[in-house]
Amino acid sequence: MMRWTLLGSGTSTGVPAIGCRCSVCLSSHPRNKRTRCSLWIQHQDRSFLIDTSVDLRQQALREGVERVDAVLFTHAHADHIYGLDEIRSYNFIQKTAIPCYGSGETLAGVKRAFSYIFSEAPSESAKPQMTAFPIAGPFSLFGLPVQPIPLLHGRMEVLGYRFGPAAYLTDCNHIPESSRAMLQGLDLLVVSAIGTRPHATHFNLDEALEVIRQLAPRRAFLTHLSHHFDYEKFPPSLPESVALAYDGLRIEIPLSGEETEAVAAHLLGRSR
Numbered sequence: 001m002m003r004w005t006l007l008g009s010g011t012s013t014g015v016p017a018i019g020c021r022c023s024v025c026l027s028s029h030p031r032n033k034r035t036r037c038s039l040w041i042q043h044q045d046r047s048f049l050i051d052t053s054v055d056l057r058q059q060a061l062r063e064g065v066e067r068v069d070a071v072l073f074t075h076a077h078a079d080h081i082y083g084l085d086e087i088r089s090y091n092f093i094q095k096t097a098i099p100c101y102g103s104g105e106t107l108a109g110v111k112r113a114f115s116y117i118f119s120e121a122p123s124e125s126a127k128p129q130m131t132a133f134p135i136a137g138p139f140s141l142f143g144l145p146v147q148p149i150p151l152l153h154g155r156m157e158v159l160g161y162r163f164g165p166a167a168y169l170t171d172c173n174h175i176p177e178s179s180r181a182m183l184q185g186l187d188l189l190v191v192s193a194i195g196t197r198p199h200a201t202h203f204n205l206d207e208a209l210e211v212i213r214q215l216a217p218r219r220a221f222l223t224h225l226s227h228h229f230d231y232e233k234f235p236p237s238l239p240e241s242v243a244l245a246y247d248g249l250r251i252e253i254p255l256s257g258e259e260t261e262a263v264a265a266h267l268l269g270r271s272r
Protein backbone atom coordinates (compact mmCIF):
# COMPACT_ATOMS: atom_id res chain seq x y z
CA MET A 1 0.00 0.00 0.00
CA MET A 2 1.22 3.45 -0.86
CA ARG A 3 -0.39 6.57 0.59
CA TRP A 4 -0.44 9.91 -1.21
CA THR A 5 -1.27 13.12 0.61
CA LEU A 6 -1.68 16.31 -1.41
CA LEU A 7 0.22 18.79 0.74
CA GLY A 8 -0.71 21.66 -1.54
CA SER A 9 -3.15 21.93 -4.45
CA GLY A 10 -2.77 25.60 -5.36
CA THR A 11 -1.21 27.51 -8.20
CA SER A 12 1.93 29.62 -7.72
CA THR A 13 0.17 32.49 -5.91
CA GLY A 14 -1.81 30.19 -3.63
CA VAL A 15 -5.52 30.69 -3.00
CA PRO A 16 -6.56 33.13 -1.65
CA ALA A 17 -4.26 35.26 -3.80
CA ILE A 18 -2.85 38.31 -2.03
CA GLY A 19 -5.10 41.32 -2.56
CA CYS A 20 -7.80 39.45 -4.52
CA ARG A 21 -11.44 40.09 -3.58
CA CYS A 22 -13.02 37.41 -5.82
CA SER A 23 -15.62 35.06 -4.35
CA VAL A 24 -13.21 32.11 -4.19
CA CYS A 25 -10.45 34.11 -2.49
CA LEU A 26 -13.02 35.42 0.00
CA SER A 27 -14.64 31.98 0.45
CA SER A 28 -14.51 30.44 3.92
CA HIS A 29 -14.76 26.89 2.53
CA PRO A 30 -11.61 25.03 3.66
CA ARG A 31 -11.22 23.37 0.27
CA ASN A 32 -10.98 26.80 -1.37
CA LYS A 33 -7.79 27.43 0.65
CA ARG A 34 -4.90 26.15 -1.46
CA THR A 35 -1.24 26.17 -0.51
CA ARG A 36 1.47 25.70 -3.11
CA CYS A 37 1.69 22.41 -4.99
CA SER A 38 3.41 19.43 -3.38
CA LEU A 39 2.82 15.72 -2.82
CA TRP A 40 3.79 13.55 0.17
CA ILE A 41 4.22 9.83 -0.51
CA GLN A 42 4.37 7.20 2.21
CA HIS A 43 5.44 3.69 1.26
CA GLN A 44 6.22 1.07 3.90
CA ASP A 45 8.16 3.01 6.54
CA ARG A 46 9.53 5.55 4.05
CA SER A 47 8.39 9.08 3.38
CA PHE A 48 9.07 11.11 0.24
CA LEU A 49 8.26 14.63 -0.91
CA ILE A 50 7.59 15.67 -4.47
CA ASP A 51 8.88 19.26 -4.42
CA THR A 52 9.53 21.45 -1.37
CA SER A 53 6.79 24.02 -1.77
CA VAL A 54 7.20 27.51 -0.40
CA ASP A 55 4.49 26.49 2.13
CA LEU A 56 6.33 23.32 3.26
CA ARG A 57 6.57 24.25 6.94
CA GLN A 58 2.85 24.78 7.45
CA GLN A 59 2.03 21.76 5.26
CA ALA A 60 4.33 19.46 7.25
CA LEU A 61 2.90 20.66 10.58
CA ARG A 62 -0.67 20.35 9.30
CA GLU A 63 -0.29 16.80 7.92
CA GLY A 64 2.26 15.46 10.42
CA VAL A 65 5.15 14.82 8.04
CA GLU A 66 7.59 13.60 10.66
CA ARG A 67 10.35 12.26 8.44
CA VAL A 68 11.59 12.75 4.89
CA ASP A 69 13.75 10.09 3.26
CA ALA A 70 14.03 11.75 -0.16
CA VAL A 71 12.88 14.73 -2.18
CA LEU A 72 12.01 14.49 -5.88
CA PHE A 73 11.83 17.77 -7.78
CA THR A 74 9.58 18.35 -10.78
CA HIS A 75 11.28 21.63 -11.76
CA ALA A 76 12.94 24.65 -10.15
CA HIS A 77 10.14 27.24 -10.19
CA ALA A 78 9.88 29.21 -6.95
CA ASP A 79 6.52 27.78 -5.83
CA HIS A 80 8.00 24.25 -5.98
CA ILE A 81 11.40 24.72 -4.34
CA TYR A 82 11.36 27.65 -1.92
CA GLY A 83 10.55 25.50 1.13
CA LEU A 84 13.84 23.63 0.80
CA ASP A 85 15.39 25.23 3.89
CA GLU A 86 12.75 23.44 6.05
CA ILE A 87 14.60 20.18 5.32
CA ARG A 88 16.91 21.25 8.18
CA SER A 89 14.26 20.07 10.65
CA TYR A 90 14.47 16.55 9.21
CA ASN A 91 18.28 16.64 9.29
CA PHE A 92 18.07 17.53 13.00
CA ILE A 93 15.79 14.52 13.66
CA GLN A 94 17.28 11.98 11.26
CA LYS A 95 20.92 13.09 11.64
CA THR A 96 21.74 12.28 8.05
CA ALA A 97 21.88 14.00 4.67
CA ILE A 98 18.71 13.63 2.57
CA PRO A 99 18.95 12.65 -1.09
CA CYS A 100 17.21 14.86 -3.64
CA TYR A 101 16.50 13.91 -7.22
CA GLY A 102 15.66 15.89 -10.34
CA SER A 103 16.78 16.46 -13.90
CA GLY A 104 20.26 17.95 -14.28
CA GLU A 105 18.69 21.26 -15.31
CA THR A 106 16.33 21.31 -12.31
CA LEU A 107 19.10 20.49 -9.83
CA ALA A 108 21.23 23.26 -11.36
CA GLY A 109 18.32 25.65 -10.78
CA VAL A 110 17.93 24.47 -7.16
CA LYS A 111 21.67 24.93 -6.59
CA ARG A 112 21.56 28.47 -8.02
CA ALA A 113 18.61 29.37 -5.79
CA PHE A 114 20.17 27.77 -2.68
CA SER A 115 23.89 28.24 -3.25
CA TYR A 116 24.53 28.29 0.54
CA ILE A 117 23.17 24.73 0.89
CA PHE A 118 25.44 23.26 -1.73
CA SER A 119 28.49 25.40 -0.94
CA GLU A 120 31.52 23.56 0.40
CA ALA A 121 32.45 26.57 2.53
CA PRO A 122 32.16 25.95 6.28
CA SER A 123 29.12 27.60 7.83
CA GLU A 124 28.51 28.67 11.43
CA SER A 125 24.74 28.31 10.98
CA ALA A 126 22.80 25.10 10.42
CA LYS A 127 21.90 24.57 6.80
CA PRO A 128 20.05 21.72 5.07
CA GLN A 129 22.16 18.63 4.44
CA MET A 130 21.18 17.41 0.98
CA THR A 131 22.83 15.16 -1.60
CA ALA A 132 21.79 15.81 -5.20
CA PHE A 133 21.30 12.95 -7.65
CA PRO A 134 20.56 13.83 -11.29
CA ILE A 135 17.96 11.49 -12.75
CA ALA A 136 19.05 9.57 -15.84
CA GLY A 137 16.04 7.23 -16.15
CA PRO A 138 13.89 4.93 -14.03
CA PHE A 139 15.29 4.22 -10.58
CA SER A 140 14.38 2.62 -7.27
CA LEU A 141 13.62 4.75 -4.23
CA PHE A 142 14.17 2.49 -1.20
CA GLY A 143 12.49 -0.34 -3.14
CA LEU A 144 9.75 1.76 -4.73
CA PRO A 145 10.19 1.86 -8.53
CA VAL A 146 10.09 5.39 -9.95
CA GLN A 147 9.46 6.23 -13.58
CA PRO A 148 10.32 9.87 -14.40
CA ILE A 149 7.98 11.27 -17.06
CA PRO A 150 9.42 14.07 -19.28
CA LEU A 151 6.85 16.85 -19.86
CA LEU A 152 6.82 20.36 -21.29
CA HIS A 153 5.89 23.40 -19.16
CA GLY A 154 5.88 26.02 -21.91
CA ARG A 155 9.42 25.69 -23.29
CA MET A 156 10.79 24.31 -20.01
CA GLU A 157 11.37 20.57 -19.65
CA VAL A 158 9.98 19.30 -16.35
CA LEU A 159 9.49 15.84 -14.85
CA GLY A 160 6.33 14.12 -13.75
CA TYR A 161 6.64 10.84 -11.85
CA ARG A 162 4.97 7.45 -12.02
CA PHE A 163 5.03 5.11 -9.01
CA GLY A 164 3.45 1.76 -9.89
CA PRO A 165 -0.14 2.43 -10.98
CA ALA A 166 -0.16 6.12 -10.01
CA ALA A 167 1.24 9.18 -11.76
CA TYR A 168 1.72 12.80 -10.67
CA LEU A 169 2.05 15.37 -13.47
CA THR A 170 2.12 19.00 -12.44
CA ASP A 171 3.15 22.17 -14.26
CA CYS A 172 2.83 21.03 -17.86
CA ASN A 173 0.98 21.88 -21.02
CA HIS A 174 2.31 19.13 -23.28
CA ILE A 175 2.95 15.40 -22.85
CA PRO A 176 5.31 14.10 -25.54
CA GLU A 177 4.31 10.89 -27.33
CA SER A 178 7.19 8.95 -25.75
CA SER A 179 5.92 9.96 -22.29
CA ARG A 180 2.33 9.00 -23.08
CA ALA A 181 3.60 5.46 -23.58
CA MET A 182 4.73 5.51 -19.92
CA LEU A 183 1.27 6.55 -18.73
CA GLN A 184 -0.83 3.61 -19.84
CA GLY A 185 -2.90 1.47 -17.46
CA LEU A 186 -3.03 3.99 -14.62
CA ASP A 187 -5.18 3.49 -11.56
CA LEU A 188 -4.63 7.10 -10.49
CA LEU A 189 -3.59 10.26 -12.31
CA VAL A 190 -3.02 13.60 -10.59
CA VAL A 191 -2.62 16.27 -13.27
CA SER A 192 -2.45 20.04 -13.11
CA ALA A 193 -5.18 22.34 -14.46
CA ILE A 194 -4.51 25.96 -13.67
CA GLY A 195 -7.84 27.51 -14.61
CA THR A 196 -10.52 27.73 -17.22
CA ARG A 197 -8.76 30.03 -19.70
CA PRO A 198 -5.97 29.22 -22.17
CA HIS A 199 -2.52 29.45 -20.53
CA ALA A 200 1.00 29.58 -22.03
CA THR A 201 2.62 27.05 -19.67
CA HIS A 202 -0.16 25.04 -17.98
CA PHE A 203 -3.03 22.82 -19.09
CA ASN A 204 -6.35 24.54 -18.51
CA LEU A 205 -9.42 22.57 -17.45
CA ASP A 206 -10.48 21.49 -20.96
CA GLU A 207 -6.94 20.42 -21.88
CA ALA A 208 -6.48 18.46 -18.64
CA LEU A 209 -9.81 16.70 -19.18
CA GLU A 210 -8.72 15.79 -22.71
CA VAL A 211 -5.47 14.30 -21.33
CA ILE A 212 -7.51 12.31 -18.82
CA ARG A 213 -9.85 11.12 -21.56
CA GLN A 214 -6.91 9.96 -23.67
CA LEU A 215 -4.91 8.28 -20.88
CA ALA A 216 -8.07 6.83 -19.30
CA PRO A 217 -6.88 6.34 -15.70
CA ARG A 218 -9.41 4.69 -13.37
CA ARG A 219 -9.59 7.94 -11.35
CA ALA A 220 -8.08 11.40 -11.68
CA PHE A 221 -7.62 14.53 -9.59
CA LEU A 222 -6.87 18.06 -10.82
CA THR A 223 -4.26 20.10 -8.95
CA HIS A 224 -2.24 23.37 -9.16
CA LEU A 225 -5.63 25.11 -9.05
CA SER A 226 -6.16 28.85 -9.23
CA HIS A 227 -9.07 30.92 -7.90
CA HIS A 228 -11.01 30.08 -11.08
CA PHE A 229 -12.10 26.89 -9.30
CA ASP A 230 -14.73 27.18 -6.58
CA TYR A 231 -14.67 23.81 -4.80
CA GLU A 232 -18.34 24.15 -3.89
CA LYS A 233 -19.69 25.17 -7.28
CA PHE A 234 -17.27 24.10 -9.91
CA PRO A 235 -17.21 22.42 -12.29
CA PRO A 236 -20.58 20.70 -12.44
CA SER A 237 -19.72 18.89 -15.65
CA LEU A 238 -16.66 16.93 -14.45
CA PRO A 239 -16.73 13.27 -15.47
CA GLU A 240 -17.52 10.93 -12.57
CA SER A 241 -13.94 9.64 -12.30
CA VAL A 242 -12.47 13.17 -12.03
CA ALA A 243 -12.42 15.50 -9.03
CA LEU A 244 -10.69 18.65 -7.85
CA ALA A 245 -7.82 17.97 -5.47
CA TYR A 246 -7.64 19.86 -2.19
CA ASP A 247 -5.03 20.40 0.50
CA GLY A 248 -4.88 17.33 2.73
CA LEU A 249 -6.48 14.95 0.21
CA ARG A 250 -5.34 11.40 1.06
CA ILE A 251 -5.37 8.59 -1.47
CA GLU A 252 -4.55 4.97 -0.66
CA ILE A 253 -3.02 3.14 -3.61
CA PRO A 254 -2.88 -0.66 -3.45
CA LEU A 255 0.55 -1.82 -4.53
CA SER A 256 0.83 -5.57 -4.39
CA GLY A 257 4.27 -7.15 -4.13
CA GLU A 258 3.59 -8.71 -7.48
CA GLU A 259 2.69 -5.39 -8.99
CA THR A 260 5.81 -3.74 -7.56
CA GLU A 261 7.99 -6.51 -8.96
CA ALA A 262 6.29 -6.40 -12.35
CA VAL A 263 6.77 -2.64 -12.57
CA ALA A 264 10.38 -2.97 -11.41
CA ALA A 265 11.08 -5.62 -14.05
CA HIS A 266 9.41 -3.44 -16.66
CA LEU A 267 11.44 -0.40 -15.63
CA LEU A 268 14.71 -2.32 -15.53
CA GLY A 269 13.97 -3.70 -18.99
CA ARG A 270 13.34 -0.20 -20.25
CA SER A 271 16.47 1.31 -18.73
CA ARG A 272 18.85 -1.12 -20.39
Ligand SMILES: [Zn+2]
Binding pocket: 011, 012, 037, 077, 079, 080, 171, 224
Ligand atom coordinates in the same frame (compact mmCIF):
# COMPACT_ATOMS: atom_id res chain seq x y z
ZN1 LIG B 1 3.88 25.58 -10.12
Ligand SMILES: [Zn+2]
Binding pocket: 016, 017, 020, 021, 022, 023, 024, 025, 026, 227
Ligand atom coordinates in the same frame (compact mmCIF):
# COMPACT_ATOMS: atom_id res chain seq x y z
ZN1 LIG C 1 -9.30 35.53 -6.28
Ligand SMILES: [Zn+2]
Binding pocket: 075, 077, 153, 171
Ligand atom coordinates in the same frame (compact mmCIF):
# COMPACT_ATOMS: atom_id res chain seq x y z
ZN1 LIG D 1 6.16 25.86 -12.81
